[in-house]
Amino acid sequence: xxxxxxxxxxxxxxxxxxxxxxxxxxxxxxxxxxxxxxxxxxxxxxxxxxxxxxxxxxxxxxxxxxxxxxxxxxxxxxxxxxxxxxxxxxxxxxxxxxxxxxxxxxxxxxxxxxxxxxxxxxxxxxxxxxxxxxxxxxxxxxxxxxxxxxxxxxxxxxxxxxxxxxxxxxxxxxxxxxxxxxxxxxxxxxxxxxxxxxxxxxxxxxxxxxxxxxxxxxxxxxxxxxxxxxxxxxxxxxxxxxxxxxxxxxxxxxxxxxxxxxxxxxxxxxxxxxxxxxxxxxxx
Amino acid sequence: xxxxxxxxxxxxxxxxxxxxxxxxxxxxxxxxxxxxxxxxxxxxxxxxxxxxxxxxxxxxxxxxxxxxxxxxxxxxxxxxxxxxxxxxxxxxxxxxxxxxxxxxxxxxxxxxxxxxxxxxxxxxxxxxxxxxxxxxxxxxxxxxxxxxxxxxxxxxxxxxxxxxxxxxxxxxxxxxxxxxxxxxxxxxxxxxxxxxxxxxxxxxxxxxxxxxxxxxxxxxxxxxxxxxxxxxxxxxxxxxxxxxxxxxxxxxx
Ligand SMILES: Nc1ncnc2c1ncn2[C@@H]1O[C@H](COP(=O)(O)OP(=O)(O)OP(=O)(O)O)[C@@H](O)[C@H]1O
Ligand SMILES: [Mg+2]
Numbered sequence: 001x002x003x004x005x006x007x008x009x010x011x012x013x014x015x016x017x018x019x020x021x022x023x024x025x026x027x028x029x030x031x032x033x034x035x036x037x038x039x040x041x042x043x044x045x046x047x048x049x050x051x052x053x054x055x056x057x058x059x060x061x062x063x064x065x066x067x068x069x070x071x072x073x074x075x076x077x078x079x080x081x082x083x084x085x086x087x088x089x090x091x092x093x094x095x096x097x098x099x100x101x102x103x104x105x106x107x108x109x110x111x112x113x114x115x116x117x118x119x120x121x122x123x124x125x126x127x128x129x130x131x132x133x134x135x136x137x138x139x140x141x142x143x144x145x146x147x148x149x150x151x152x153x154x155x156x157x158x159x160x161x162x163x164x165x166x167x168x169x170x171x172x173x174x175x176x177x178x179x180x181x182x183x184x185x186x187x188x189x190x191x192x193x194x195x196x197x198x199x200x201x202x203x204x205x206x207x208x209x210x211x212x213x214x215x216x217x218x219x220x221x222x223x224x225x226x227x228x229x230x231x232x233x234x235x236x237x238x239x240x241x242x243x244x245x246x247x248x249x250x251x252x253x254x255x256x257x258x259x260x261x262x263x264x265x266x267x268x269x270x271x272x273x274x275x276x277x278x279x280x281x282x283x284x
Numbered sequence: 285x286x287x288x289x290x291x292x293x294x295x296x297x298x299x300x301x302x303x304x305x306x307x308x309x310x311x312x313x314x315x316x317x318x319x320x321x322x323x324x325x326x327x328x329x330x331x332x333x334x335x336x337x338x339x340x341x342x343x344x345x346x347x348x349x350x351x352x353x354x355x356x357x358x359x360x361x362x363x364x365x366x367x368x369x370x371x372x373x374x375x376x377x378x379x380x381x382x383x384x385x386x387x388x389x390x391x392x393x394x395x396x397x398x399x400x401x402x403x404x405x406x407x408x409x410x411x412x413x414x415x416x417x418x419x420x421x422x423x424x425x426x427x428x429x430x431x432x433x434x435x436x437x438x439x440x441x442x443x444x445x446x447x448x449x450x451x452x453x454x455x456x457x458x459x460x461x462x463x464x465x466x467x468x469x470x471x472x473x474x475x476x477x478x479x480x481x482x483x484x485x486x487x488x489x490x491x492x493x494x495x496x497x498x499x500x501x502x503x504x505x506x507x508x509x510x511x512x513x514x515x516x517x518x519x520x521x522x523x524x525x526x527x528x529x530x531x532x533x534x535x536x537x
Contacts, residue, residue: 095345165381169443172338173394173450174371183393184383 035261039254047255051221056241057248061256066223067136067231068263071215072205074140074227075147080197082144083151087193090152091159092181111149116209118146123213137227139215146210147200154196158189191278195271202267206260208235218244234260289316290357291454291484292337297351299332299508301344306332308508309351314454319476319485321499321516323492325531328505330488331378334456337486338373339366355454371398374447374455374483378462380439382431387423390431390442394450409449416478417445418471437468444475455479457487461494473498492532496520504528 004012046060053059094100122142132138162185170184204210216236224231238256241248292314299307307329314320322330332341339360341347353360360369371394383390391410392400400406410427414420419441423434431442440460447455457476461469476498479485489495495502496516503513504527512519512528523529 165377165379166383168340168343168377169381169383169446170393170397171343172340172370172375173397173446174367174369175394175397176367179397183397188384 032261035254035257038251039256039258042249042251042255043258048259052219056219056237056245057252061234061237061259063220063223064232064234064237064256065259065263067215067217067233068205068235068260070136070224070227070231071139071143071211071233072201072267074136075143075201075204076197078141078144079147079151079201083148083197084155084193086148087152087155087159088181088186091156092177092185107149107152111153114209115146115207116212118142119210119213121145122210127214133228134213134215134217134230135228136215136224136231139211139231139233140227142210142214143201143204143207146207147197147204150200150203151193151197154200155189155193158192158196159185161192162188191274195275198267198271198274202264202271205267206235206264208239211236234263290314291316291355292486293352293354293357295352295354297336297349297353299329299336299341299347299349301348302346303348306508307336307349310510312503312510312513314484314486315501317480317482317484318500319480319487319498321495321502322486322488322505323490323495323502323531324505324511327507329508330505331458332508333505334375334458334486334488337454337456338370338375340370340375342366371450372453374450374452376440376443376447376455376457376460378459380436380443380463382434382439382442384430384432386428387431387434387442388427391446391449394446398450413445413449414442416448416475417441418475419445435468437464437471440464440468441472441475444472448479452483454484454486457485457489459488459490462490469494492520492534504531506531 048060048065049062050060051062090100090104119142122138122145126132126138126141127134130138132141166184166188167180170180175183208216211233215231215233217230217232218240220230220232234256238253238260241253241256290313294310294312297307297310298305310333322333324330335341336349336353337355337360341349355364355369355373358364383393385393388406388410391413392406395406395409400409411420411424414423419438422438423442431439434442440463444455444460461472464472473494476485476487487495487498499516501513502516502519504511504519504523504525506527512523512525514524519528520532523532
């Protein structure tokens, strides 16, 4: 039985789709709007480039920004090669059998493990067992382990979306397996791999739990000296300002949040640029 | 009597995918520098045969074979180096398969993988191959543009040129004109007549008229069996087998 005429139906469908989108987008806009409106007033060159003063109630957040940048860099350094290599192995080399299926299942599930679990894992393995102590190295490794499943999954999808015919053409011209991967598959999967990687790492940059026990310093009135040093980091600094230090100006908290969100937005924009740049050229 | 060398020899060759037979005990040979047409209805194993010749089927874990397949008298599975074999046996697929890189890079893909890095040498190879595929005049001013911008017919000639760039000895065509207009088809057929002077060609086609126009000999496949192989003229005028007669006269298939 049909009790709606198609035009009414069309309107209802459109409206519900539109409203669902609004429900998702509105809170994001609201949150960003509040952060910007309340935090913008403290943003200044000085805020971005000087040390905190007076028990972090004044001054800048320079060491936290630097710490986060170091951590992101370190994470990228460890996670990108390992992620791409294992994705290549899983998608191009391994035979499909129960073992690889199990590995794939494990990777998918690892992506869903709460970040605090990674934090404790990092504490146990890197900080204590490998005696790295709370350090940029231990923190980066912990974050890398956390983002690896996401990077591997994104990279595998990117590799598998490269048409089979590219591989066949390459093989039929007498290329070896590695040559085929290197010249006929990887270049066309790279945009997808990079976007997935950048997105996952920008998410990691905002995490507090994994760095809590592995690197984050409550207050460090100087920049870290080496990768074996502790470091301040934006998300943890924000947490400290909001809950651990009494009488902090609310604008300072919002300003810190704004810098963190800004960094993440910039990285995500970067990913979007990579994607659109390659989409123009991708034509299959 | 002149002895013609057998370029390809197929001896009691069978193929199965997951145990399902795709080629059943096939025996025949392809002579040096002839054009062998392979005709037959869908599912008769034509593509399977071509993809076996350059061992592309090896990529499929469900593929299994028995019997012998000799090229230049050497078993392709025992005596040939896999990459050397694929270099010598070029393949042109049914749908045009340009890589989404420049025309030049498409042509240079094979030679580069086999160690030719010299830009001048590559340029010569590119020009020569494009000329033999009758594509040079149409693309000589835009070698650095993406190959995806070419028309379907041009893309297919690009793929042919890309195969030629490796100086193969055998070229396998799998319905190379199935999606093309008559003019592109004519250009490709013209190119094949030229290639015949230098290469051995195997042409799978669904178009019996094309097989009749182009081939020296024709093989008729049906359900994985080789029903008949003979001079083109004989196949189309006095076939020995009733099934061949039925197929070429268009009564079934
Ligand atoms: N990759 C594959 N995996 C499993 N089975 C396959 C594969 N390729 C071919 N086959 C099987 O082999 C048989 C022959 O197929 P083939 O593609 O060789 O036929 P064809 O003669 O080329 O047909 P068409 O004229 O439609 O191209 C079919 O039954 C098909 O199901
Ligand atoms: Mg076929």
